[in-house]
Amino acid sequence: MVKKDERQKGAKGQTNLDHIRVAVASVSKDMCRYSWTLPDESLNLRMKDHFSSLLFGGSITNTILELVLLAAPFVAMGMNGQVSTLLNVKGSMTFLELSVFFFVCSTVRRVYNAYLEAVYFSFQNLRTQPPKEHLLKQKKDLMGRDMEQLEILDGHDKWTMISQFLLNFGLYFCLPGYYPSPHEPQSLQERFLRLLLNHYVMSFGMYWAHRSLHEVPFLWEHIHCIHHWAKHPLSRNTYEDHWFDNFFNAIVGHCYAQILVPLDRPTFWFSRIFRILESLEKHSGVSCGFNIAHSMQQWLPFAQMPHHHDWHHEGFKGSNYTFSSIGGLWDCLFGTRKSGRANHSATREDRNGKSNVMQDLPARWFSPLLPLVGLTVLVSIKLHGSF
Template structure:
């Protein structure tokens, strides 16, 4: 996103066929080269040291490398799909075109050139830190990346575990996200980077401060998999769904083309991409709609806000709560700059206790 064509006053009329172009990581050759080097190196080690580097109870290291290749490709392909929808179907956009009438020298989502340069640096750090986190977890926590089995339990139980895993994941991410908004240090030096995108597109999904992404990986995926472990097949499925959900949430369109959000819209207090889009538009004042999956925690803790949306994207929860949305007082203990981290610490403590007995 650095060409002169990105700096426009209105959204250009780009045919959908021309939007399958975001194949470089962050549009950056160095970032893409780093990714190829790291994952390619892991693949080589796994291939030539096949049995010697595998961890008992975990998927083979070569499968972990395959895992990284496949989901790297999924992020690119699904991002291109969502951006093509954005440009091809303006009626489904969460914000009218006039909202994108940006000042000169800003990109389509509202960021200055200097901010883009900073984001690219953090994207590189995110890539490296996430890679080494994933590899470290593989060797330090046997079974975290579950090995395939010949037989699995009843399907209803596996589905229930998937749902519970995602709610545990979203609980930790909800409170981390909320804390980064109400804690002045967390906002200024970490989370505000992500909110430079006032009108997000799917490519901005992972464009955060590197520590923001690192923390989410721990309080989200790590804690949830320890507390509510998924089997091999559902572990793959969960990560795939999470990628789609995250990209859709930032896609700028709210409609049936959002496959994962549409599939979960009948869950209690489910949200669609227009909820999170409204969150971005509010910048630091947007102390609502923090939930990453579904919308249960926003409703429970008083931070749900419907926002505006295309009529076809409206959920049943939107209609029920349109005039009864809760507003959390600024003086609420839940908005204390440090106390709001206590739920995250609680989940982390539970995960640590379980891990201790698991490794004993």
């Protein structure tokens, strides 16, 4: 956190932070649509007018860093033909496919983020929180963060990119087979069952990680509250966390699930892209048929919609409920589901009202970190076995 007394006065009486603020504000104004204000409705804008830049986010430096990290593997392969084959890990997809995979994921993130925000700005009637909730008394962005908070998030974005890059490629070289090779296809039925199971395991890890981040005071104060500065989430808010929040979730979520219930190559691709859509939708500020990933899983028992996570953000520290990342099963099972502003996309559980019953942890001695310890033990056993 930047402390006020640490700021040094510049030659013309402006603080260094003021200079940064002006720079960030001008960048945000140019590169990221509707950071501070909603669009002028009297202009009768069409949906295509609301698309923000597909390539650049609010920060040019972070965009360049992302491009460098995406290009680095291709550069490594291009330097020498022989290096390219040396980089391949036996039993995994090729290094080239892995590099293309991360490039595709990044593109999907950008395009789907722009799509969801265009939906949000185009259809006022579909917004989960009514527009009056966005009327801000102080200088804050549409999600409720002030300049100082945005600068801190900007720093965490950089560390998120670097730590995820190291984790992603570290897993490739340290765990052969983690990124599935094309030589071990599964039958359609097996793919379907494994996908369901993998997602529920992933959701289980992420549920308890998220619940710990709320219920363990240290984790809330130093890690997770940063993500909750956004009280009116938009999809651009999805990965704006403390870098360790993203890192921790990647390990106990995707990583543990792929080790315990490995998916084959096509299902792995589908699952990761599906998860990107699902994560962005949860923060989209709309809860409706435009949310493709949530609509696809509505048939599942206890399925949730984006308005559940929206309500989770609206409550800030008081929002110790609705922790599930996908599916919603664990919130219903462990008594932490709340329906929030269900509006026209209410689920079965929202309508029957049972979702509002909150339950405490099973016992005083129980820590929400314990299920994660159990999951880690299972992963260790699997890693020392046949994986």
